[in-house]
Amino acid sequence: MIIRTGLAGPFPRPEPLIAATRDLDRGRVGADTVEEVFRSTEAEVVGLEERLGFDSVTAGYLRWQDLFRPFAETWEGLTVGPLTRWLETNTFFRQPILLAPPSRAPGALAARLPPPLRSRPSAGRILLPGPYTFAEVSDNRSGETDQAIIHRLGRALAEEVRELSGLGFGTFLFSDPLLAVRTPTGPAAEAVVAGYQSIRSALGPSTSIVWTYGADAIDAFPLLDRLPVSAVGIDLSETDVERLPPGKGSSGLGLGVVDPRTTLGEDPAEVARVVRIAYDRRRPAVVWLGPGGPLDLLPWEPASRKLHVLAAVRQSLASGGST
Numbered sequence: 001m002i003i004r005t006g007l008a009g010p011f012p013r014p015e016p017l018i019a020a021t022r023d024l025d026r027g028r029v030g031a032d033t034v035e036e037v038f039r040s041t042e043a044e045v046v047g048l049e050e051r052l053g054f055d056s057v058t059a060g061y062l063r064w065q066d067l068f069r070p071f072a073e074t075w076e077g078l079t080v081g082p083l084t085r086w087l088e089t090n091t092f093f094r095q096p097i098l099l100a101p102p103s104r105a106p107g108a109l110a111a112r113l114p115p116p117l118r119s120r121p122s123a124g125r126i127l128l129p130g131p132y133t134f135a136e137v138s139d140n141r142s143g144e145t146d147q148a149i150i151h152r153l154g155r156a157l158a159e160e161v162r163e164l165s166g167l168g169f170g171t172f173l174f175s176d177p178l179l180a181v182r183t184p185t186g187p188a189a190e191a192v193v194a195g196y197q198s199i200r201s202a203l204g205p206s207t208s209i210v211w212t213y214g215a216d217a218i219d220a221f222p223l224l225d226r227l228p229v230s231a232v233g234i235d236l237s238e239t240d241v242e243r244l245p246p247g248k249g250s251s252g253l254g255l256g257v258v259d260p261r262t263t264l265g266e267d268p269a270e271v272a273r274v275v276r277i278a279y280d281r282r283r284p285a286v287v288w289l290g291p292g293g294p295l296d297l298l299p300w301e302p303a304s305r306k307l308h309v310l311a312a313v314r315q316s317l318a319s320g321g322s323t
Contacts, residue, residue: 001279001287001317002285002286002287003286003287003289003314003317003318004055004252004286004287004288004289005052005053005054005055005288005289005290005310005311005314006049006054006055006056006057006058006125006171006173006288006289006290007049007054007058007060007125007290007291007295007307008173008175008211008213008233008254008256008290008291008292008293008294009061009067009127009175009211009260009291009293009294009295009296010058010060010061010062010064010067010127010294010295010296011045011058011060011061011062011295011296011303012060012295012296012297012298012299012300012303013041013060013062013296013300014041014300015300016037016041017037017038017041017062020033020034020037021034038062038063039115041060041062042059042060042062042114042115042116043059043116045057045058045059045060045062046059046116048304048307049307052307052308052310052311053311053314054310055171056123056124056125056170056171057116057117057120057123057124057125058114058117058124058125058127059114059115059116059117059124060114061114061127062114063112063114064112065093065094066086066092066093066094067093067127067129067175068093068094068095068096068129068134068137068138069093069094070108070109070112071096071102071104071109071129071134072094072096072097074104074105074108074109074112075102075103075104075105075108075156076100076102076103076104076105077098077099077100077101077102077103077142078096078097078098078099078102078138079096079097079099080094080096080097081094081095081096081097081139082094082095083095084137087177087181087214088214089261089297090297091296091297093137095137095138095139096134096137096138096139097138097139097141098138098139098140098141098142098149099141099142100142101142101144101148101149101152102142102149102152102153102156103156104156104159104160106163107163109160109163109164110163110164110167113126117169121164121167121168121169121170122168122169122170124169124171125171125172125173126161126164126169126171126172126173127173127175128157128160128161128172128173128174128175129157129174129175129176130174130175130176130178130179130210131150131153131154131157131174131176131192131195131196131199132150132176132178132179132184132188132191132192132195133175133176133177133178133179134153134157135149135150135153136178136182137178146188147187147188147190147191148191150188150191150192150194150195151191151194151195151198153195154191154194154195154196154197154198154199155195155198157174157195157198157199158198158199158201158202159202161199161202161203161206161208162202165202165203165204165206169206170205170206170207171206171207171209172203172206172207172208172209173209173210173211174196174199174208174209174210174211174229175211175294176210176211176212177211177212177213177214177215177293178214179192179210179212179217179220179223179224180212180213180214180215180216180217180220180234180235180238180239181214181215183219183220183223184223189223192223192227193223193226193227193228196208196210196227196228196229197228199229200228200229207230207231208229208230208231209229209230209231209232209233209252209254209288210224210227210229210231210232210233210254211232211233211254211256211290211293212224212232212233212234212235213233213234213235213238213256213260213292213293214235214238214293215235215238216238216239216240217234217235217238217239218239218240218243218244218245221244221245225245225247225248229251230251230252230286231251231252231253231254231284231286231288232251232252232253232254233253233254233255233256233288233290234253234254234255234256235256235292235293236255236256236257236274236278236292237256237259237261237292238292241274241277241278241281242277242281244278244281244282245281245282246281246282246283247281247282247283247284248283251284251285252284252285252286252287252288253278253279253282253284253286253287253288254287254288254289254290255274255275255278255287255288255289255290256290256291256292256293257271257274257275257289257290257291257292257309257310257313258271258290258291258292258306258309258310259291259292259306260291260292260293260294260295260297260298260303260306261292261297263298263299263302265302265305265306265309266306266309268309268312268313268316269316271309271313272313272316272317275287275289275313275317276317287317289310289313289314290310291306291310295307
């Protein structure tokens, strides 16, 4: 069994960084002070990812206010809308508003990546919204159909991937939870496949991972298995591993094995047992272990402990023994 580990979304900001950004907003400290805290915290996240043997690092994406903001603020045809609740959580994002067919601004996203990733692109994991979730959460005032917007977002994301691949990045994770929460059918499903086909054409030898969470993914597998990506991730706190459909073994399987909604820790031995069941049912080429979704719902310390669970599970599976 080939095992890979890594984050599936942003990491929480620790209290010193939260305090520093709050003080900046209130005029108590300057931007240089906050930048220093950002950089030291990003270095701490990278150090943690490296010590735990993660296959690519993220630096936590601590500077991103939400998954969609870097795109709503820089792509043409988009603007930033009202605060909107994110799924069934107590967190919020600024809803993107589509005023016209979207098109990217070259170089804008690359400039917003965490500095540790920009300096070492080959080690970095790029976090992007999946085209379906991006389209579904947006307020579409463009005059185009929702299916056409999925197509266009797929092509715009493909252009981002092409640029970032050219800069040396090789691992791309598309956060697309609504594929499980509100699984598309009919023309919308075909638009999703076409969107990811556009992305695939831009990837070259790079790795692409689609990560779903927030709902049971079982009914989404007929669509997920059609996506031209390296791996598809599912949230095992929502999805019964015993019901996973048989797989063909040609693609990877992402398993969200730690619950991002609770501070309670997981038992590495039990997690390893569940991973073996999933592997036996799907027979994937590679197993990608991560949190069920973004860990930024949790405080820093519980989130850090959950990353140690991932490392312990990987070690157990690699050795073939118990944890």
